[in-house]
Amino acid sequence: MATAHATRVQIVLERKTSIKVESQTIESVLDQLEKQLNIKFVYSPSLIGADRRVTLQLADKPLTQVLNELLAPRKIQYEVRNNSIVLSQAKSAAAVPVSGRVTQANGEGIPGVTVVVKGTNQGTNTDADGRFTINVPEGSTLVFSNVGYAKQEVAITGATSTLAVSLREDQQALTEVVVVGYGTQERQNVTGAVASVSGRAIAAQPVTDGAQALQGRAAGVTVTQNSGAPGGSGGTTIRVRGITSSGNNSPLYVVDGFPLPASANGDGTEINTINPNDIETIDVLKDASSTAIYGLRAANGVVIITTKRGKAGTANLSFDGYVGQQRVWREIPLLNAQQFATLNNDARTAGGLALIPKYANPASLETGTNWLDAIFRPARIQNYAVSATGGSEKARYAISGGFFQQDGTIINSDFKRFTIRANGDVNLSKKFRIGNTLALTHQEDHPLNNNNNEFSGIIQLALQAPPTAPVYNADGSFYEFSAADNYGEENPVTGALRPILKTNTNRVTTTFFAEVEPVQGLRIRSNVGADLIFTQYDNFFPSIVGSSKYPASQASLSTGSGYNPSYLIENTATYNKLFAEKHNLTVLVGQSAQQFNYSYVGAGRVGYSRNDLQVLNQGPVNSLINNNGSNGYSRLLSYFARVNYEFAGKYLFSAIGRFDGSSAFAQENAIGFFPGVSAGWRISEEDFLKDNTTVSNLKLRAGYGKVGNPLNAGTFQFLSTINSTNLNTNGVPGTAYVFGTGTQNLNTGAAPTRLNSSRLVWENNIQYNVGVDLGLFHDRVQATVDVYTRKSPNLIASVPVSTVSGTFENINQNAASSVNRGVDLAITTNNFVSSGNGFTWSTTLNFSLYRNKLESLGNGTPYFGQSSRGGNLVRYAPDTPFGSFYGYVADGLFQTADELARLNAASPTGSYQTSGTAPGDIKFRDLNGDGVINASDQAYIGNPNPSFTYGLNNTFSFKGIDLNVFLQGSQGNDVYNLNRYYTEGGLYGASNASTLTLDRWTGPNTSNFVPRAVSGDPNQNLRISSHYVENGSYMRIKLVTLGYNLPKDWFSKLAAVERIRVYVSAQNLVTFTKYKGFDPELGNQGGSFGVDRGIYPQSRTLLAGVNLGF
């Protein structure tokens, strides 16, 4: 039978046929021949280069001649086998050896550049010095690509060993591959709003947390470090395109395809277990037309992190290490002992109180203790990372190990992180591929006790402790404040040094995938993964011998162990095909199921008789013993699809639909549909612009989508739960009660304290986006601008319930709405380009602005967000921006008694402010004009949302020297400076004050800002008011890095070493700001932002490092 078929085909070869094609692919010509002659060609399109375009005109010729004319010039040979014609690469096309070096504009070799023969899978990648060797068919084209560089193609005409390729750095290269969720797209085809940051930009910064490296690098992505606590353990706030909810606005993080569970309390610690050196790219999906692929969780943007993977070719081994020192870049100047005593005496005299004997004679005091100096220290930071990548066409690997260590700038705080990552890919056959990612992280954190707590945080204590006391007594024991100091708080140094706090975190994130390509263009992929987070807390509070404040009866231990695993299974099918030359269609369908478990066991004992055995069992069994635990889980089940259609490379269209079902909501409300559509027009591909020498790229984009944010709806919040909490928790009364004899017992009580809210669902976000991508002068200037609107029609508002219901808690309802509009702008210019080793300079500017406001609260009432000492501070009400400060309006100081008397006389109560008000006190504005200052004279006194934020990055290079200068800033944001609230407290009480109070009011016109000193603050100058609101605008030189690539001949004897780069770097080098606190950059604290409540300040870091390539 086989022979008969062969004969038939042989006969077919002689059949005559006609064909006329113009600039069509070989593949389509073959298709036409198959149809005309009812024959079958068998070939690998990539091997024979079937996408090459041909022009052919033959009339009534035998098929052999047609094939000869079509295939021979393209070095394709054919043979008849079985019942088909098999095409293969002509053996005559000799493979020739090609080697060379790929460099940056400055001549520095680029490691890891992918080098492939165009139209094939054949390739290699460059070594640490940018060198490569490959055998390629003569006449083919090599394609050089690497993230962050413009792709380049070089035609190979013969063997060479000196091929020099210089890649141009290009943050937003059109050919860059963008990760869009369940797939990738080339930048030129992207129709949504996606920002990308390369791993090089991330690794170049000595950051503790990859999220921090995004700061100022991606337009529309606002990044703030929550605190300077070591290891980024305070978290990093990422806000994609502003804020649309009064609750959690955190984006979804997806690492190597695994959507990570949200961090507790929205503290932004999702990715601080990842070694920044392992990151290949971070892509941020910003608008709903692109984020809709992640549906329910996508309203606040999606941050997609892709870690490094091996490439076929030479093995690369590299080492990066740096060591440096950090210091707090600014300390608030505090009064010395004499100044403090004088202030205290003034205050007590004005308040009619007797002087404190210890302070009565300031002249007898020395300068005393500077408590900030006592708690701050220069601190070491160090990081070492080793990585090996490589592999063959069949199997590739990337293995890395890292160690990061950071001492805190406050004593007794430090952090260590160990990471190991192993990513692999194996081609089992041409059609079947498997791979994995495995990341192991071990972290040891020694945090401060009551970190950032505004009552007992170390910073607060140090700002307020009287300088008249020493840190230590003469016998070396900690000084303890007593009645003689008229001050009873903890010694700040004791507060930092006494507690022994350990938080260990172990995290395993692993995924495995298998992908099959049963027919060309169709890829079916299964992805399973797990993210296992183990956390262990051990906090011991020892006793201090001879101390009345820390007796053994109070020595305590608390320990806790949490296990939060998440499991994922995903199956997708992607089909890509070019139809009729011009219609390129990609279809994705998929399913995803994820489960999130949590469990916690905690215990504590009080009354440790000794301090050396810091374990639970050594504590006494008494009434203060406690243990607690919880566990549960929730699930997400999703189906999604995406269609990308491109016509003639000019018209782009994308549509996404995702169904997400979540177990956190009532069954009838559990499933949501999240659509996203977008379109693009590459105007620069139109004939009228195609050959324009000025405009090299012009694309218009527009998109719409609807996505969700489940973070504020909580889990099972729709249910009416039984409250059996013993004590008041977060303002909700406990239900226990005491009965019995003797010391009596607390008896558990149980009652529903919240009505059910069965209609509760996630918050929706409806987004519109319009953007333009522009490239000028062969893309030497590139700009992207996006304008967007985000509407949230069903924000969750906490709706108060009549307590006549017998319940006390507000219920969450989807009652409120908000709108947020903004602009993102990114411009990259290659100011100087040099092909050799000469001077190059490129600049990237990112600019973001947004304006948000709460439009309506529905049946909810205005509610307070963050409160602070002094009262409620952040208030949410219609027509105000999110996070706005609310309080009294300070209007200078009363200068004279007459001025005050006039106001008192005009007041219906006879007292304009308070009965104790006197000249030198803050005059608050009578907003409603009723002659009395009371609660109805409060208003919005500050907006923490910036007018705009920006990042400006300049990269220079010259003959092996590279210099990077990165500026970053925020303009027009208000900060509520609670530090000043604390340090002005010394005007009224027993605590210390800042040197600002040296300029206090002491008589008419001596000051119109710093109030008089008077014990007890009879005027309530400390009430929440605009007096403490400051302009938080700043511009800072965030990063300066100067590097030098040692000339190779300097270390030619070190045969193994290919490349040595040394560098010095400074982070937070200079900050320009009018702000008077430690640092104007303030992230999310207690659900609000822009409130400086004594946060662990950021530091200035100076470091030196080395990069080695082997």
Place this chain on the structure above:
Amino acid sequence: MATIKHLGASLLTLGLLVGTSCTKEYLDVKPTDTVTAENFYKTQTDAIQATNAAYSQLQQNGMFNYSLWGIGDVMSDNSFLGGGGAADGIEFQQLDSYTIPTTNPLTTSHWQRAYLGIGEANQVLLHVPDITMDATIKNRCLGEAEFLRALYYFYLVRGFGDVPLVLTPAQTAAEAASVTRTPTAQVYAQIVKDLTDAITKLPTSYSGDDVGRATKWSATALLAKVYLTQGDLPNAATQARAVIASSGKSMWPNFADNFKVETENGQESLFEVQFKSGLSSYSTDGPGSVMNEFWGARFYGSPYVVSSGGYGFNIPEKDLVAGYGVGDTRRAATVFAPGDKYPDGQVQPSSPTALPGDPLCYNVRKQYVGTVSVNNWDSPLNFPVLRLSEMYLILAEAAGPTGEGVEAINKVRRRAYGLAINTPAPAVDLTAATSNFKAAVVQERRLELAFEDDRWYDLKRTGTLVATMTAQGKSIKDFNNLLPIPQSEINVNPNLTQNPGY
């Protein structure tokens, strides 16, 4: 290859199958560590816990731990706020000066927490009858819930006048937001009904771990006080007589023994709010009592006389202190006066500058326990709600200057002067001829029950509030006989009308 291809295809198929057929099942997750209303109220333990919750409000902010001493004493002629001046304790200052905004936190919390307690009692009365459990315990739970509901309503109706009478728990927010105020008489009728029924259900006493729960005599005593307040003197006398005759309670020979940790729930006690130390700090919501520190002398002495120093609130008025006759042991048990010694040896000063806000250097002693632990606002001392001596005074007032009435008040007076209560003592006894006997009884109540959160209610029910407080120099008006309905409640339920004047 074929195998591999099939593997891929079957993985996908599996995935899709898992998805489509089991969506509902996969997403049907119930909370595993929270009890919901659906799976509660099933067992005897559930019933007891539900009942405990109804008590819990007593020791919290809106009732005896905070609001009630502001209303019962600071708002009366017994005391003024004191404290640090300026805005210190501003919510109490507003009560003290009768400039009470509708947003006052104390009156607001009082309303809210009383209704929370009523809600918790309503849950018991709704669900417990359906629980299969020990019949005695079930009866007790229902009786306790009725007693507590009556107690909370008694405070609400006296404080606010007409209040919504809610007897079954609201199911939705809308339902709760549509109720209207019920006439006072109807509320009182329900209180009497609940107490009358509770008396039939509650045990006469408890032992061991149940001590502190409401007894039959707690309910009877409260009923006596309710009748007295309504002016139903015969019924008040009947109930007071029943308690005196049958409760088995007797007055402590030493008045001060009513206010000691070691004699809590003692022989004179009919109902106390239970407090326990060591579990809370800086909380007005119990289980520790805040009164030790809030009423403690302000920043006096070193070491402090109470944990971390007192705040010097609730300062006794001069005429209250002067009202105690020479030899009346109640004065020393009630008030710290200059020269009085604290257990650690410190002496109450006499210099007005030594105790800010306290020109006469008086402080309340009834809830004083000293430094109990390093916790603050964490006193273990129970707070008396109903004592046997008050039953004698109710009987005296209800019976009037009869033999029975005069003997009743004299028993209380004799005990106060350290005398045998049943032996006539002409030096301290009143007689039928005592002029204005009722006023004498009310004054005796003032001296006996000072700082037990009762005085403001006595002034109100005797119609002497406005005159008395005006004489004190307070700018009080007639409308101040009622507290303002909390603005936050009117905000969520426009059907609630505000009391006139506010």
